[in-house]
Amino acid sequence: MNSFSGGRLSNNEKEFIQAALRAEQRIDGRRPFDARRLTINFAKEDGAVEVQQGRTRVTAIVTGTLGAPYPDRPTEGSLNIFTEFSPLADPGFDSGRPGELAIELGRIIDRGLRESRAVDTESLCVLAGRAVWTIRVDIHILDNGGNLVDVANIAALAALASYRRPDCTIGGHDGQEVIVHPPEVREPVSLILHHYPIAVSFAFFGDGDIEALDPTVKEEAVMGGRLTVIVNSQGDICAIQKGGGVGVRHSEIMRCIRIASSKAVEVTNQLKKAIEANGIERAKRKIKRHPDQSMSEAQKGKAEATQDIQMEEVSGVSADQDERREAVMEILRTEEMEEEPTISEVEEEDDIPVKVDGKKQKLNVGGKDIGGMKVEPSGKEAPLGGGFSLWANEAVNGAERNFGADSKQFDSDAIKEFEQVSEAIQGAKTQEKSIKATSSPLGLLDSGSLATMAAATVYAHMAVGEFPEGSRPLGPVFPKVEADENGQRSTLDSIKPVPTSLLDAVKKPKKRKK
């Protein structure tokens, strides 16, 4: 079974690959049952992920729409998978309607997800017979490095795990109307995934007695047959696909299934870790939504800085490219700082310099998204040293307090989360170091202000304006407990560090590079 995308291999290459496999060697140096390194990169928005295994890159995007259900299944939502073999990926892929390989891939993944009931479709029902959620997974193949099925399957799973659908309630005067709440009003809900069906593919060579796991493009061009086993970490076989090709003894098939089982456990662990890490990043980003979180947005900027650097490092396919990319990023960051004054020279009358600590500095921290900060008219000194104190600003009080009423609805969880996060940031010195290292090109915030910023996150969620403007002290402040409308306020002392995975994983990032 030859994949057209393998291109044309010379006879010498074909023979070499097969001879090497007979000696249990593969052309990229792996052993027959070694898989390539897998990296999972989540995008900032929910439901988008890019997965890379060796040179194969696949991205998956999940979207959801509310619609009518299938008439024979009125209480279930539906899941649709669309695959696109983008011409990006291979010169042999044509644009336009998906070819047979794309359709086969889509159907294999679909079978693994749908028939094993991995995605809970009954929870997608809103109004029986009228309104259900239709989840659409778009899989784009970006780079064909071989073994597209496995990688696309992981991408689809990761995207489904990170997707959040809008929360909706049934209301209206007759109780038959569905009200969909936008994400700003109500926190979106994740899908229910019962288990993760992992696809593991094998290629057969020769007379069917030589197998290799996770074939590359060249191996796919040479292979005589292919077997895809979709199995989950509990050992349930969700699907098996062997579409023709050379005949294989059933003992070999059993061996492959056993190997697939153990590989599935490894991949599931990796996937779960990545999803968890993404959940934490997402929680940190949620801090941005809260109206008075002016300080934590700078933190978010730093979290983004590390995230960006991590993403770029992880997606490199060779050491030189990693170096190159990092070097470019370095240049970019230093350049961003250098170039700021240039632009201001060009159009000086339009930029408002902010006086912080007596120095004229640009408001934006190296161009990172800080979100929601309003510029004070120049001349006002910031009460806190070394950072921005925008809660002193009337503009912030006035303009952004209108968000208070709406956002408090969903923020009780977010408050707990970022209380824990901020406490961890205050406590973990090593994290402070790593944040500082990544943000030093960004310049503006120094380590001295980190403690004050952490304090800011803690009590910034309280109503703004409690402290009169000149009397705000420097450094962390532990305010008295006051009964609030939510009744959930607590001092920093009484926040017990709950040993959830959220907190543990927040402390872990001291292992970050740079």
Added chain:
Amino acid sequence: MINLEMSEQARVDGRTANQLRPTLCSRSLLERAHGSARWQQDNTIIMAAVYGPKPVSGKKEDPERATLEVLWKTKSGIAGNADKEAEVTIRRTLEYIVLSSMHPNTGISIILQVVNDDGAILACAINAACAALVDAGIPLTGLIVAVSVGVTTHGVVVVDPTKVEEKNFRAHVCLVFPNRPKCTVAGLPAPVGGEPAEHGIITCVTRGAMSVDEYMNCLERGRAASVKIAKFTRTSLEHCQRSYEIMS
């Protein structure tokens, strides 16, 4: 919804009117493509791949030059007419710089995949396409730089709007300028203050309505902003060249 009470100086994400979003350009990401690049302007991410020069079928073959083909791939859903328009615009823009007469009877395909759209997507795409062409080694007469400029409801011109800003603005423009530091054509003005010598607008696509003054203002601001992007592009491309020299 977010209240975009735009004072003259501050925008929703804290940038000033003339501030670009942090930009990232990575090249040679894809294995199969001859050239590839990924251009990221904060949350707007586009991946470009170039295949070529490669053989084309009879109808598209031109005995005098290479045929350019641009494919725009959306994030999800089927391509619509807006995407086709983007393809045409980008193709015409790139035809200005590609030395197609060096490779007759061939085709050069540029595929653009939208990874995420947070405003200024066309400008991002053109920048990515240019970087990918360089990565593929396609002969070019020069580089181009694209920038997106918007006009707020109050008539203030801001550079590099995000998606939310574009929705709320009265108009936005995508401008493409040449990025050539020196010119060899006699008669063109000499470089002024470090700016590229060649002046001129290669492409301009507007959405929405604005007054003539606002448009001229947009052009000025766009030109100024493009200088910065141009410098960044050249540094990023040169740096990769240099690192090859160091390694080899």
